[in-house]
Amino acid sequence: MTGAEAASTAVQLVGGIALAPLLVGLVQHWKARLQGRRGPTPFQPYRELRRLWGKSTVDVAGAGVVYRLAPSVTAASVAVAVLLVPVASAAPDLGVGRDALVLAGVLALARFAVAIAAWEVANGFALMGASRDLTIAVFVEAALVLALAVAALVSGTTDLVLMVAGTAGTEAWADPALALAAVAFALVVVAETGRQPVDNPDTHLELTMIHEGPLLEYAGRDLALLQWAAAARHWLVLVLAAQVFLPHPTDPWLQLAVLPVVLVALCGALAVTETLVAKMRILLAPRLLGVAALLALLGVVVWLVEAA
C-alpha cells in the first residue's frame, strides 16, 4: 500500500465514523449564529451520542425482533456505505467494492429498515414519517441515479475511485454536463441529509417530521446508532459532492488536503440554505426533486450531444 492509499483509507474511515457528527454540529452551530442565536458548540452531537450511549434501551411493549434489529441494520448499511465512498482517487478497495450504484442500494436498505420498524410500534407519527420518507425517496433515487449516471458517463465507469479521478482537473468541467448533474446532486444532498426545504431536522412539530418521525420511539443506544447513521449520511453525500460533483485537483494528496476545506464550506452552505429557505409543503418536495432528475437528464443529453 502506498502512502497516498494508506492516507486516504485512514481519512475515509476516521472521517466517516468519527468526524461525521462534527459536520452536523457545524451546520447547527452556524445556523444558530446566522439566526442571531448563540446556539450549541459544533461538538454538541458528540455530547448527545455520549449521553445516549450511556442510557439503557427502551423496548416498546409488543414490538418484536424487527424493531430491535432496525437501528443496527440501518447503522450497518450506512457503515458499508462509508466503506464504499472514497475520499480520494487513491483509495483501495476495502472488500465491498467501489460501485456508485451499490451506494444507492445500501442507502435504500437503511431507509427500509427504519421504515419497516415503524409498523412494529403502530405509532401514527412514525408511520407518517416513514410513508413520506419512502415517497420522497422515489424521486431522490431517480435523481441520485441519474446524477451518478452523468458522472459515470463522463468518467466512463461506475467505480467511484475512477469517477473521482475522471471528474478531477478542469477538462471534465469544460462542458456543462457535470455542472447540471451537480445541481441535481445538490438537491439530493438536501433530501438525503433531511434538511430544509425538504425536511426540518430541528422540528418540534410531529406533523412536519419526515426523517425524525420513525425515530420517535427509540431511546438509548438505539437512538445513538440512528443519530450516528444520520450524521454519516451527511459525510457520505458531502464527500461525494466534494470529490465528484465539484471541481477538485487530480493529485490524491491535494484532494485530501482540499477536502476538509470543501466539507466545511459545504456545511456552511447547508446552514445558509436552512436559514434562507422555509420548509416546503410536503407534496411540493417531489416536484423539487423531479426538477433535479430533469436537470440530471439534461446533463446526460448535453453529454450525448458533446460525445456525438
Next chain:
Amino acid sequence: MSFAASVLVGGAAVGTGGLLTLLRRTFVAGLTVQAVGCALLAVGGIWALVADETAGNAFTSAFDLRIGIDGLSGLFLGILGAVGVAALVFATGYLEPSAKGRTIGALTGLFVLVQALVLVARDPLTFLVAWEAMTLVPAAVILVSRADEPARRSVFYYVALTHLAGAGTWVAILLLAREGAIGDPSVISTGSGLQVAIALAALVGMGAKAGVMPLHVWLPLAHPIAPAHVSALMSGVMIKIAIYGLVRVLVDWLGVLPEWLGLLVLALGVLSSVAGVVYALFQHELKRLLAFHSIENIGIIVLGLGACLVLRARGEDEWAALALAAALLHTVNHALFKSLLFLGAGSFEKAVGSLELDRLGGLVRRMPWTGAAFLVGAAAIAGLPPLNGFASEWATLQSLLHVPAFGGVGAGIAGALALAALAATAALAALCFVKVAGLTLLGPARREAVSHAEERAAPMVSGIVALAGMCVVLGVAPGLLLGSLVGLAPWSDAAPTTVGLDLPGTGVLRSGGIALALVAFAGALFLLRGRRVAAPVPTWACGQLVERPLDWTSAGFTKPLRLVLEDVLRPEREIVVRAEGGVVQEVSYEGRVPHLFEERLYRPVTALAMEGAHHARRMQSGRLGTYVAYLLALVLVVLAAAKLGILG
C-alpha cells in the same frame, strides 16, 4: 447425455406422480413423486446450462414432432423445476385429499409437464400446442378450485385476452416456420418487413402472455384466484416462459433487429415496471397486489431485454450479451421471490382466511418461519442488498447505463430515462413492501382470527424457507449464474464464474463482501446495543393515545404518493354524510384508484365490440336457408375477386 436423461426421467416422474395424485391413497406420495420429478428437471436443466451443451434434436421448421434441450431451455427448466419442487412440497400440506384437491394436484403435474414441453419443443407444432395447453391448464385449475361467478368471469377474461393477443404467437411462429427460420438467424435479413412483422407479432402474442403492459389486464384477475401453489407456478414460471419465447424469437432466431424495435421494447419495459408497481401500491388485497408486482418485474426483465436489443443493433455485442444475462438473472430471481411470496400468502390465507391487508398484522410472531421467509422475499423484491433482487437490478442498471455510454443521442436519452425509471421502480417497490410486510407481519393483530393464527405444517414451511434460502444464495453469489447466462447469447461465450458480478470496464458488485460486511456490522452493533434494556413500555406516540381504530391502513400509508401522482392516477373518492336535525349520524367514505388501462383503454374497446355484436346479431336469423345464402354469396364474392385478380 445424462442431463437429458435427468430431464426425461423427471418429466416421467411428474406424469406418474400426477396420476398417483388422483388416488386418495397415494395422494401425498403422488405429490412427492411430482416434486422429485421437478427436482430432476431442475438438475437436468441447470446441468445443461452450466455445461453449455445440447441434447436431442435441433430446432426445425418442419412440422415433425421433435424435442431437445439446450442452455436456454435448461435455464428455464431449472426455474420450472426449482419453483415446482417448492410449490409441490408446499402442496402436500396445502391441498386436501378431497376430490377437488386430488384433481388440482393432478392438474398441477399436468401444468408442470406442458410448461416443460414448451421448453423442450423443437418444432413449431409441439411448441404451439404446448403453448396453448399452458394457457388452458391453469384456467382449468381455477375453475376446479372455485366455481363462483367472479372467478368464472376472471377466467373468461384471462382465456379471451391471452387467446386474442395470443394469435400474435401463432403468426410469429408460423411465419418463422414458413421461412424456415426457426433456429436459423441467417434466413431473415435485418430490417426487412418480414423481420419487423414477426418481431411485432411476437411482442403482442408473447408479451400478452408475459403480462407486459398494456396487455396485462388478465394477470391481476387470474393469478390471485388460483390456489396458492398454482399462483406461484403462474407468476413464478408461466409468465417467464413467455419471456423464454420472446428471447428465442427476438434474440435467437431473428438475428439483429433494427434499433427502433429495441427502443420500443425498452419503452414497454418502462411502462410495465413503473405503472405495474404504482398500481400494485394501491391494491389492498395481498394476492392481487403480488400479481401487479409480477407486471412490474416482467417490466424490469423487458428493460434488460430492450437494452440487449438496442446494444446489439449498435454492434456492442459484449454489452448486449451482458444485458441479456441481466434480464435472465432477474427472470430467475423473480421466479424465486415471487413464488415465495405467493406461497407465503397461501399459508397466511390457510391460517387466517381473508388476505385483506388492513385486517392482518403481527403474523411474524404467530408464524415465525413463514413470516421470516416472507420478510426475506419482501426485501428481495424491493431490490435491497444483499439479496438476489438487488443483484439483478444492479446488473440491469449497468446495462441501461451502457445504452447512453455507447453514444447516439436518441437511444442515449431512452437509456437514461429507462435508468431513472428503474431507480424509481425500485424505490416504489420498497415503499410497497414496507407496507405489505408491515401490515401482514408486524404490529398488533388487527382481527381476532389473526391473533390465533398457527404456524403451518412442516411441508408448507419447508417449501417457503427453501425458496428464501435460494434468494439469499443468489444474492450473495449471483456470479455463480451470471457467467453461464452471458454464454446464452448466440454471439457470446460464457464468462468465467465468480462470486460477485464482475462486468468489464465498470464498477464491480462485490456481493459477497457486502453481505459479509452487512451481517458482521449489524451483528456487532446489535451485540454492542447491550442487554441493558428498560422494562417494556407502551407506545409513546408523543403522548397521543394509541387507539386501534386509529391504526394506519394500506390506503393511508400510500396516500402521500397518491396525492403526488393525483394528476396521473385520477383517484375517485366519495364522502356521504348523513345528518339528522343538524347532528351527523353517519359518515361513509369510499376511495379508490381506478385502473386506467381498464377504464380508458379496454372498456371503450369492449363496448365497441358489444355494439358490433349487437349489429351482427341481425344476420343470425337461425334459418338454414339464410346461412346457405350467405355461403353462396361468399363463394360468389371469392370467385369474383379471383376473376378480377384481387386474390393474386
